Amino acid sequence: MATIYEVSEAAGVSLATVSRVMNGNTKVSDRTRKKVETAMAELGYQPNAIAQSLASNRTNSVGLLVSELHGSYFGDLMSTVEQALKLYGKHVIITAGHVDEKREHDAIEFLKSRRCDALILHAEAVSDEYLTTLCKSDLPVVVINRKVDGLDDHCFVVDNEKGGYLAAQAAIQQGHKEIGYISGPKFKKDASDRLAGHKRALTEAGIEAKDDHIFEGDFHESSGQEGMHYLKQHFPDITALICANDEMASGAMTAAREAGLEIPQHLSIVGFDNVLFSRYLYPKLTTINNPIQSLGEMAARWVLKNVYDTKINHAIEHLFVPEVVERHSLSKR
Amino acid sequence: MATIYEVSEAAGVSLATVSRVMNGNTKVSDRTRKKVETAMAELGYQPNAIAQSLASNRTNSVGLLVSELHGSYFGDLMSTVEQALKLYGKHVIITAGHVDEKREHDAIEFLKSRRCDALILHAEAVSDEYLTTLCKSDLPVVVINRKVDGLDDHCFVVDNEKGGYLAAQAAIQQGHKEIGYISGPKFKKDASDRLAGHKRALTEAGIEAKDDHIFEGDFHESSGQEGMHYLKQHFPDITALICANDEMASGAMTAAREAGLEIPQHLSIVGFDNVLFSRYLYPKLTTINNPIQSLGEMAARWVLKNVYDTKINHAIEHLFVPEVVERHSLSKR
DNA sequence: GCACTCTTTGTAAGCGCTTACATTTCAGTG
DNA sequence: CACTGAAATGTAAGCGCTTACAAAGAGTGC
Numbered sequence: 001m002a003t004i005y006e007v008s009e010a011a012g013v014s015l016a017t018v019s020r021v022m023n024g025n026t027k028v029s030d031r032t033r034k035k036v037e038t039a040m041a042e043l044g045y046q047p048n049a050i051a052q053s054l055a056s057n058r059t060n061s062v063g064l065l066v067s068e069l070h071g072s073y074f075g076d077l078m079s080t081v082e083q084a085l086k087l088y089g090k091h092v093i094i095t096a097g098h099v100d101e102k103r104e105h106d107a108i109e110f111l112k113s114r115r116c117d118a119l120i121l122h123a124e125a126v127s128d129e130y131l132t133t134l135c136k137s138d139l140p141v142v143v144i145n146r147k148v149d150g151l152d153d154h155c156f157v158v159d160n161e162k163g164g165y166l167a168a169q170a171a172i173q174q175g176h177k178e179i180g181y182i183s184g185p186k187f188k189k190d191a192s193d194r195l196a197g198h199k200r201a202l203t204e205a206g207i208e209a210k211d212d213h214i215f216e217g218d219f220h221e222s223s224g225q226e227g228m229h230y231l232k233q234h235f236p237d238i239t240a241l242i243c244a245n246d247e248m249a250s251g252a253m254t255a256a257r258e259a260g261l262e263i264p265q266h267l268s269i270v271g272f273d274n275v276l277f278s279r280y281l282y283p284k285l286t287t288i289n290n291p292i293q294s295l296g297e298m299a300a301r302w303v304l305k306n307v308y309d310t311k312i313n314h315a316i317e318h319l320f321v322p323e324v325v326e327r328h329s330l331s332k333r
Numbered sequence: 334m335a336t337i338y339e340v341s342e343a344a345g346v347s348l349a350t351v352s353r354v355m356n357g358n359t360k361v362s363d364r365t366r367k368k369v370e371t372a373m374a375e376l377g378y379q380p381n382a383i384a385q386s387l388a389s390n391r392t393n394s395v396g397l398l399v400s401e402l403h404g405s406y407f408g409d410l411m412s413t414v415e416q417a418l419k420l421y422g423k424h425v426i427i428t429a430g431h432v433d434e435k436r437e438h439d440a441i442e443f444l445k446s447r448r449c450d451a452l453i454l455h456a457e458a459v460s461d462e463y464l465t466t467l468c469k470s471d472l473p474v475v476v477i478n479r480k481v482d483g484l485d486d487h488c489f490v491v492d493n494e495k496g497g498y499l500a501a502q503a504a505i506q507q508g509h510k511e512i513g514y515i516s517g518p519k520f521k522k523d524a525s526d527r528l529a530g531h532k533r534a535l536t537e538a539g540i541e542a543k544d545d546h547i548f549e550g551d552f553h554e555s556s557g558q559e560g561m562h563y564l565k566q567h568f569p570d571i572t573a574l575i576c577a578n579d580e581m582a583s584g585a586m587t588a589a590r591e592a593g594l595e596i597p598q599h600l601s602i603v604g605f606d607n608v609l610f611s612r613y614l615y616p617k618l619t620t621i622n623n624p625i626q627s628l629g630e631m632a633a634r635w636v637l638k639n640v641y642d643t644k645i646n647h648a649i650e651h652l653f654v655p656e657v658v659e660r661h662s663l664s665k666r
Numbered sequence: 667g668c669a670c671t672c673t674t675t676g677t678a679a680g681c682g683c684t685t686a687c688a689t690t691t692c693a694g695t696g
Numbered sequence: 697c698a699c700t701g702a703a704a705t706g707t708a709a710g711c712g713c714t715t716a717c718a719a720a721g722a723g724t725g726c
């Protein structure tokens with residue numbers, strides 16, 4: 001693999017000149033530029049990004065921490081972030097934290113050791129203190145889908161409470177009064193926020209928010225099935241079921257159908273997230289759009305603007321409001 | 334950020350010694366090791382991976398090229414590869430090629446410029462010649478889901494022809510004789526292989542493989558809908574529909590239902606890939622399992638074994654055979 | 667106490683670039 | 697034609713590590 005030295009030799013110029021034509025920030029005469037470019041082409045020269053990074057203290061790469069590499073939610077997030085950064089020649093280095101404190105921590109350390117120019121974190125397990133310390137360091141950090149007190153400028157979040165509220169409101173507006181809820185793990189902020197919004201909507205509508213109408217799931221399909229079984233058995237008069245994400249809604253739909261309930265005639269179901277497959281379900285799932293792509297794009301823009309001094313016109317927003325996506329799984333009571 | 338130099342100073346030893354305790358391959362006395370470790374801890378020292386890579390010519394990272402960062406198929410692939418490599422302390426650098434020759438090429442060049450120790454490529458658009466040249470270079474390369482002549486040892490593939498055959502056979506065994514097919518873009522090798530298998534099964538069963546029963550889609554949901562419309566309109570006597578992937582099967586299901594056809598009573602549908610959501614569909618989709626995870630794991634193992642000299646017991650296999658996943662969308666005619 | 671070997675530690679030369687600073691070139695001036 | 701000063705190019709010192717080689721210690725046996 002040819003080095004810059006061989007190129008300089010072939011072109012009959014110094015190292016520095018070759019470096020200059022590569023980076024294009026200093027003036028180089030057209031004649032020498034030509035010579036260098038020819039030499040590069042002939043040698044099939046390809047700059048060593050590692051060496052460049054070491055010397056310039058700039059890696060042109062942004063670290064992205066997600067919880068999982070699979071699943072629509074993270075797929076959309078990774079995809080948007082990557083596209084936004086690639087437009088400006090920046091690259092993402094993706095790592096997975098698996099919602100485990102140690103693994104998230106290790107993943108972040110890894111990104112730091114790779115000397116990323118900035119970090120975009122979808123960190124769920126690591127502590128607020130850790131994130132705060134991180135943000136205070138000179139490494140630019142952005143947090144996605146999590147609000148940490150005192151770090152507002154670094155956080156990009158969805159108003160989950162509002163989302164939970166909207167889902168319940170949608171059901172109430174259709175005349176439902178007996179409403180079941182399958183929640184995510186309550187220790188997760190987004191899950192508890194959604195639930196809080198749900199309760200607020202019920203209360204405002206003068207419906208008692210009964211705790212035993214709430215089943216705590218784990219955001220996975222199977223717990224949607226379990227939740228459905230539990231609710232059907234104990235509260236057969238429930239007419240609407242709201243799930244804290246689309247996976248669980250899907251599980252609930254399957255379980256409901258197996259129990260002979262037709263959707264939405266016998267039971268209305270509302271999901272949350274609006275992941276890709278929610279539209280493939282039958283009936284198509286009425287759900288709450290979780291603008292994860294907007295979050296990703298905004299985070300990427302923040303980095304471009306604050307780290308790479310890119311001229312970007314769009315304003316940076318930090319709070320995103322979800323909205324109802326009306327499809328066919330919710331109907332009049 | 335502390336450097337190795339500061340650590341050596343604090344510990345009262347030389348640079349080399351610090352480097353030695355970090356890498357642990359040379360003998361260092363317990364006493365000095367302790368001193369160094371203490372110094373590291375006190376300074377919060379974190380090795381600079383970039384500098385390590387430059388000096389050692391080893392990045393401990395493997396480049397992974399996928400077509401998209403979203404979607405179950407690639408999600409599963411990325412996830413498996415990452416997990417397998419992480420076990421041995423290796424990391425993946427993921428890039429997306431978007432099934433575009435230039436972008437795939439650029440992505441590969443990027444991975445090369447990052448000096449990945451090896452490349453795992455799910456390359457669809459780049460030419461066979463390019464891949465061949467790449468494999469001949471000293472950079473270890475593995476190709477996933479594509480067979481390139483002369484590169485057998487580097488390729489990990491699914492027997493798509495067999496998969497297509499199995500899908501058709503499954504329908505035939507249920508007594509279907511009028512069978513529609515929604516294919517992927519025929520220029521794609523996997524799409525044409527699946528179709529070839531389909532035709533072989535029909536022929537072997539003494540059923541004429543009619544070209545107009547085949548609709549060429551693009552692997553996306555919407556083309557499944559289009560295909561369904563086309564077939565229903567022109568060949569209303571079709572009793573079974575086989576789709577070259579699950580997305581299109583899902584689209585076809587939607588369109589069929591909208592046309593008043595019940596599945597599988599009026600029309601049986603078989604998919605291909607067995608992506609996560611195929612199980613969420615209603616009725617649960619009968620499909621062909623595409624062992625993409627096995628491919629990914631095997632590719633990762635190949636790298637571990639051949640590049641990092643890891644002791645791995647499992648044999649390396651190159652051809653994976655798909656199988657039928659029986660669910661509820663296919664029934665007797 | 668000495669020559670010898672085997673460990674442990676130190677020295678210093680890179681790895682392939684960037685960039686501050688020094689030097690050269692050269693068009694434009696009086 | 698010598699003299700400027702801006703523009704173009706070169707020189708060399710790092711960036712933070714690894715590692716071959718050299719040097720120094722620590723055991724041995726006599």
